[in-house]
Amino acid sequence: GAVVSQHPSRVICKSGTSVKIECRSLDFQATTMFWYRQFPKQSLMLMATSNEGSKATYEQGVEKDKFLINHASLTLSTLTVTSAHPEDSSFYICSARDSTVSSYNEQFFGPGTRLTVL
Amino acid sequence: KQEVTQIPAALSVPEGENLVLNCSFTDSAIYNLQWFRQDPGKGLTSLLLIQSSQREQTSGRLNASLDKSSGRSTLYIAASQPGDSATYLCAVERDSSYKLIFGSGTRLLVRP
Numbered sequence: 001g002a003v004v005s006q007h008p009s010r011v012i013c014k015s016g017t018s019v020k021i022e023c024r025s026l027d028f029q030a031t032t033m034f035w036y037r038q039f040p041k042q043s044l045m046l047m048a049t050s051n052e053g054s055k056a057t058y059e060q061g062v063e064k065d066k067f068l069i070n071h072a073s074l075t076l077s078t079l080t081v082t083s084a085h086p087e088d089s090s091f092y093i094c095s096a097r098d099s100t101v102s103s104y105n106e107q108f109f110g111p112g113t114r115l116t117v118l
Numbered sequence: 119k120q121e122v123t124q125i126p127a128a129l130s131v132p133e134g135e136n137l138v139l140n141c142s143f144t145d146s147a148i149y150n151l152q153w154f155r156q157d158p159g160k161g162l163t164s165l166l167l168i169q170s171s172q173r174e175q176t177s178g179r180l181n182a183s184l185d186k187s188s189g190r191s192t193l194y195i196a197a198s199q200p201g202d203s204a205t206y207l208c209a210v211e212r213d214s215s216y217k218l219i220f221g222s223g224t225r226l227l228v229r230p
Contacts, residue, residue, distance in 0.1 A: 006161075034217070034218075109154075109163075
């Protein structure tokens with residue numbers, strides 16, 4: 001099956017710093033990727049839709065200036081958490097959809113990035 | 119606003135038992151429904167996808183059903199094994215935007 005990777009898998013940073021998380025589709029092209037956040041023992045909440053070559057669209061309540069998304073190529077989307085605070089500590093997961101498949105939508109998920117802000 | 123609920127929140131069963139996980143959604147106008155598995159601290163693995171026009175899908179020991187009119191889906195796991203222990207998430211795609219709305223999950227423990 002298709003593989004999505006995330007880097008780093010785990011990051012610890014100081015409050016006020018910025019952190020970049022990468023999401024890559026390794027063996028397929030993805031014009032659309034999604035970023036989710038998951039707090040402990042809770043479900044995934046969609047943060048934003050990342051579109052290759054255009055601006056990301058954010059879900060209601062998600063600050064676009066705090067969570068910067070760049071989708072510069074068909075295989076890479078990045079999420080930058082700017083001026084991180086402890087409340088941003090969470091598990092961030094990306095997913096990607098194979099652009100060449102025109103039928104049903106199967107999304108492939110990355111392994112997640114654990115962010116801890118001290 | 120679409121809401122997805124999963125019951126029970128946690129389930130513990132002895133090995134070999136057949137079990138059913140439940141998922142309900144408030145808006146029956148869905149595009150498709152997916153079941154995922156998540157191991158602790160890991161990402162998601164897609165198990166089954168049911169399109170809105172379908173009633174069920176099967177893969178090995180797993181069978182998922184969909185009843186759009188009642189807003190329900192079930193995931194049936196036959197002959198459970200300790201390796202099935204994980205959190206199971208259902209998610210609905212509300213339209214052709216590919217956005218998924220997730221339930222809170224069922225944490226399954228299969229005891230040897």
